[in-house]
Amino acid sequence: MDHAPAPDGASEPASPRHVFVDALRGFALFGVMAANLLIFAGITYMTDGQRDAISPSFLDRAVLFLELLFIENKFMGLFSTLFGVSFWLFLTRAQARHDRGTILFYRRIGWLFVIGCLHGWLLWAFDILRFYALWAVLLPLFVSWRPRRLLAAALAASTVIPALVTYVRVLVFPAPSGAEFDAMALAAFSSGSYREMLVANWRYDWYLTNSIGQIGYQVAVFGRLLLGLYLARTMALSDLESHRTLLKRVLLAGATVGAVGNTVFATGWLAGSVDPMRAGARRLLVESGFLGFTLAYASLLALAFLRPGLRRVLGLLAPLGQMALTCYLLQTVAGVAVFYGLAGGWMGRVAPSVLAVGCIAGYLVQVALARAWMGRFRFGPAEWLWRSLTYGQRQPLRRIPAATA
Numbered sequence: 001m002d003h004a005p006a007p008d009g010a011s012e013p014a015s016p017r018h019v020f021v022d023a024l025r026g027f028a029l030f031g032v033m034a035a036n037l038l039i040f041a042g043i044t045y046m047t048d049g050q051r052d053a054i055s056p057s058f059l060d061r062a063v064l065f066l067e068l069l070f071i072e073n074k075f076m077g078l079f080s081t082l083f084g085v086s087f088w089l090f091l092t093r094a095q096a097r098h099d100r101g102t103i104l105f106y107r108r109i110g111w112l113f114v115i116g117c118l119h120g121w122l123l124w125a126f127d128i129l130r131f132y133a134l135w136a137v138l139l140p141l142f143v144s145w146r147p148r149r150l151l152a153a154a155l156a157a158s159t160v161i162p163a164l165v166t167y168v169r170v171l172v173f174p175a176p177s178g179a180e181f182d183a184m185a186l187a188a189f190s191s192g193s194y195r196e197m198l199v200a201n202w203r204y205d206w207y208l209t210n211s212i213g214q215i216g217y218q219v220a221v222f223g224r225l226l227l228g229l230y231l232a233r234t235m236a237l238s239d240l241e242s243h244r245t246l247l248k249r250v251l252l253a254g255a256t257v258g259a260v261g262n263t264v265f266a267t268g269w270l271a272g273s274v275d276p277m278r279a280g281a282r283r284l285l286v287e288s289g290f291l292g293f294t295l296a297y298a299s300l301l302a303l304a305f306l307r308p309g310l311r312r313v314l315g316l317l318a319p320l321g322q323m324a325l326t327c328y329l330l331q332t333v334a335g336v337a338v339f340y341g342l343a344g345g346w347m348g349r350v351a352p353s354v355l356a357v358g359c360i361a362g363y364l365v366q367v368a369l370a371r372a373w374m375g376r377f378r379f380g381p382a383e384w385l386w387r388s389l390t391y392g393q394r395q396p397l398r399r400i401p402a403a404t405a
Contacts, residue, residue: 018089018237020305023314025082025321027301029366031075033331034067034359039126040335041355042347045186047179055352063352068266070293074258076128077294079324080221083132084228085237087139102140104390109133111389115325115382122198124332125185125205128221129325135222142226150230157223159287162216167280169212170273181207190348191341220287224294240302247299254296261289320370323380327366334362375399 038044043051043064055061087105094101109132116129142150181204188200208214236242264270270282304310320327339347350358373380377397379387388395 019315019318020240020302021082021085021089021237022318022321023305024078024298024301025324026317026319026367026370027297027314027321028075028078028082029320029324029327029331030359030363031071032079032328033363034071034356035073035075036126036331036335037355037359038064038067038352040339040347041350042186042190042339043352043355045182045189046348047182050348054348054350057351057353060352063356065266067352069262072265073290074262074293074297077220077224077290078297079128080132080224081228081231081294081298083136084139084225084230085232086228087136087225088143088229088232091140091143105140106137108386108390109136111386112136115386119329119332120205121201123201123336125201125208129328131218131221132225135218135225138222139225139229142229147230147234150226150233154223154226154230155291157219157226158291159220159223159284161219161223162287163280163284165212165216165219166283167276169216170279171276173212178207178211186348189340190345194342197340197342216283220290224291227291240306244303244306247302251296251299251303254292254294254299256292258289258292258294258296261285261287262293263289265289316367316371319374320367322374323370323383325386326380326382327370329382330366331362 043054046054055064090108091101091105094104113130113133116127116131116133120127120130142153145153185200185204188196192200240247264282265286270278273279273282301314305314336343338344339350341347370380376399377384378399379395379397384395384397
């Protein structure tokens, strides 16, 4: 991956990136966009009756079911795992340059936290960047852990601890329905002014943050960060061929566990149970299913990447993965512009089947724009700003032609 600029500001030649990691990150952006579109479109905030009114057809109901089965929480988990991978790559590159890698990393996630706060409070309450930054503070503490111990911690945080949190919540705390906040958000976002949107963002954000159920979700995110750290430490990401047998086993196991857990999730089996044991068991199955499909998707793409023809196709996603932060933020801007009442005003008026078509079209546009941008520039706009803030100096943005360099 590329180096930081030299102290005098002169740019250094970039070292080869892990193209597969970039492509996988670009692939993850599709699932993140698909899941988030349901929120931007207001479907997440709706009651069952309101949802049925805009998705009356079998096709619409099938789209919602398939989204729960194959997308919801699986791609955000993949994104979280890749964040853990990126931490290790960043740390090792910094150490290779004799930089103080940990201090530099803390500066990096400090600025990510600021970007996340601005994103979450000024635009969208479901921002995930802040939580990446907060949990990433702990990652340097796990760098020296033995691989098996690190893997055990990652799996426990990803599946077991969220199940225990659910058990305690059902046993001790009655779960609020959240209907009041959903109604407030739907009204403010679909027809309110920007000021009303900011107030609703703030209230909804703290409602989510203060929910005890959020503890399980956040720990699961941290588990994915640890898993990414484990994978980056133990796998030769530039030599996937050496892991072919392992990738096939992970694909099979992940798909099997994922099929069970996500069927439980999508069908709503035992959802809302007031029995702590049943609620905890359901959460364990569901979180295991989320993680299973996440690993299955990553393994499937890795195996596809080993085939030259498919490698060229997947390589088209690498530029999108290189500017994932920019695209994530732009997806929010586009979602607000199209669906919120202060702009396009389409919230609550678009059926899930139409959203699916729009998601595919929008993703292809992002792939094309990313390839055009990265052909001329070294970073996406948000990545360039983030990197400049991290290193405390303006980074070179334009690519230098080889002959000129």
